[in-house]
Amino acid sequence: MKKNKIFITIFSIFIFCFLPIFSYAENENLDIQDNNISVLSPVALLMDAKTGKVLYEKNGYEQKYPASTTKLMTAILTVENCELTDIAKVSYNAVFSVPYDYTNAALQVDEELTIEELLNVLLIPSANDAGFVLAEHIAGSTESFASMMNTKATEIGCKNTHFSNPSGIHSDDHYSTAYDLALIGRYAMQYEEIRNTVTKTSYRLPATAKYDRDDRYFVTTNSMIRPTYKNYYDERVTGLKTGYTEHALDCIVATAKQDDLELICVILEAGYEPNGLRQKYLDCHTLFDYGFENYTMSNIVNQNDICENIKINGATSDTKNLNLIYKDSILAFTKNNFDIKSVEPTITLKENLKAPILAGETIGKVEYTINDTVYSTDLLAQTEVKAFPLLEISVKTGAIIILIFIVLELIRLTRPKKRKKKARH
Numbered sequence: 001m002k003k004n005k006i007f008i009t010i011f012s013i014f015i016f017c018f019l020p021i022f023s024y025a026e027n028e029n030l031d032i033q034d035n036n037i038s039v040l041s042p043v044a045l046l047m048d049a050k051t052g053k054v055l056y057e058k059n060g061y062e063q064k065y066p067a068s069t070t071k072l073m074t075a076i077l078t079v080e081n082c083e084l085t086d087i088a089k090v091s092y093n094a095v096f097s098v099p100y101d102y103t104n105a106a107l108q109v110d111e112e113l114t115i116e117e118l119l120n121v122l123l124i125p126s127a128n129d130a131g132f133v134l135a136e137h138i139a140g141s142t143e144s145f146a147s148m149m150n151t152k153a154t155e156i157g158c159k160n161t162h163f164s165n166p167s168g169i170h171s172d173d174h175y176s177t178a179y180d181l182a183l184i185g186r187y188a189m190q191y192e193e194i195r196n197t198v199t200k201t202s203y204r205l206p207a208t209a210k211y212d213r214d215d216r217y218f219v220t221t222n223s224m225i226r227p228t229y230k231n232y233y234d235e236r237v238t239g240l241k242t243g244y245t246e247h248a249l250d251c252i253v254a255t256a257k258q259d260d261l262e263l264i265c266v267i268l269e270a271g272y273e274p275n276g277l278r279q280k281y282l283d284c285h286t287l288f289d290y291g292f293e294n295y296t297m298s299n300i301v302n303q304n305d306i307c308e309n310i311k312i313n314g315a316t317s318d319t320k321n322l323n324l325i326y327k328d329s330i331l332a333f334t335k336n337n338f339d340i341k342s343v344e345p346t347i348t349l350k351e352n353l354k355a356p357i358l359a360g361e362t363i364g365k366v367e368y369t370i371n372d373t374v375y376s377t378d379l380l381a382q383t384e385v386k387a388f389p390l391l392e393i394s395v396k397t398g399a400i401i402i403l404i405f406i407v408l409e410l411i412r413l414t415r416p417k418k419r420k421k422k423a424r425h
Contacts, residue, residue, distance in 0.1 A: 038286065040270070040283055041250075041270040041283050042268075042270075043058060043064055043178050044265070044267050045057040045182055049262035050262065050333055051373050052183070055291055056291075057178065060266070064248065064268045065248035066251060068126045069176075070166070070176075071166070072188045074122060074167070077138060077145070078115060086137075087115075090112075090129070090210075091132075094107070094136055095107060095129055103125060106216055111209070113133070116193075119134075119194075120197055124221075125220070125221060131168075132166060142165055146164050156183050156184060158176070158184065161180040163176075170247045185253040186264055189239070195238070200220065204218070222254070231277055232281040238255045238256060238257050239254070241253050252284065256292075258292045263288060270283065296336050298331065299330075300343070300375065307366055308324045308379070309321060309322065310322055310349070312353060312385045316389075322383065323381075324364065326380075328377040332368065347365075347366050349379075355387040
């Protein structure tokens with residue numbers, strides 16, 4: 001009994017001392033957040049799209065069911081492995097793998113559609129049959145495609161994600177976290193094909209040989225980009241993907257842009273307010289307002305501005321003083337009250353710099369570290385630096401010396417010789 005008490009005491013001390021460390025590890029990139037933010041949903045996360053910095057999270061690292069936000073990964077693999085003009089054929093399996101109560105685009109067995117058409121119905125109305133068609137077209141089977149999805153998730157940086165199908169149909173073995181989904185959304189938005197698709201409010205599939213009508217008309221599932229939904233619409237929102245299943249409840253990965261700042265918001269397991277309003281959209285509004293009101297993209301340097309003036313060895317006197325200019329402008333993610341002037345740059349120049357140097361040549365690099373994020377750009381030579389013509393001067397000097405010697409020798413040789421006087425005895 002006494003031994004048990006000693007063990008319990010030691011174990012309690014261990015938990016007390018080290019549990020905070022373990023908890024902090026998964027939140028290490030979390031910025032100082034406002035605890036007064038009122039988020040209705042049980043799971044929420046706000047991220048800066050440029051740096052990946054987390055600005056707010058609530059249960060953001062807990063495994064949850066992602067529902068149709070899964071389709072973002074399917075879209076990523078689609079644009080990475082297909083041309084939009086490629087043709088995919090709808091299989092029996094793709095059509096009948098979708099449960100009857102899940103959204104579909106009424107795709108027909110043996111119907112042929114372009115990848116662009118399938119991508120549109122995958123992301124706009126969230127058609128599950130399109131996901132299976134794309135998976136089979138790319139990987140040959142949904143199982144092989146799921147393996148590709150998981151490999152890609154790891155590559156992106158996801159640590160608590162596992163996919164078992166391309167559409168988000170419920171499975172206990174199909175899960176992710178708000179943080180991982182933010183990473184996936186951030187990665188997806190680098191592709192113009194996806195960015196353009198998720199801003200569309202509607203889409204119509206054309207008639208085909210297997211479906212001779214053009215009545216397959218769909219509207220987006222994202223009410224934040226539809227002006228008619230006044231309780232949810234937000235002109236700053238640029239996408240991205242919603243989801244819902246009985247197990248996952250209401251989900252969304254949303255993106256919004258204001259000036260140069262772009263944010264990603266993930267809401268999972270959301271419900272409804274007593275007045276019937278959907279919590280996921282209300283929470284997106286709350287978190288986007290918080291992000292845009294408290295953070296900004298600050299201009300640190302401008303392209304072609306002068307960073308530094310240095311002296312170059314072996315240069316002519318009129319070109320030896322060289323201005324180093326910024327190759328690109330640098331925008332940094334900061335809080336609104338951040339003092340940019342307080343940041344000291346770190347300049348690294350090439351070793352053994354000497355003339356000649358061409359105008360526009362890369363001379364070194366400058367870095368600014370702000371809140372553990374490093375921003376950098378190359379430093380270029382503003383003007384040409386000409387080499388001091390040492391060899392030429394040496395040759396000319398030598399020639400002059402030789403010429404002087406020859407002249408002196410000629411003078412000596414042509415000078416009349418003095419007769420020696422005879423000595424008298």
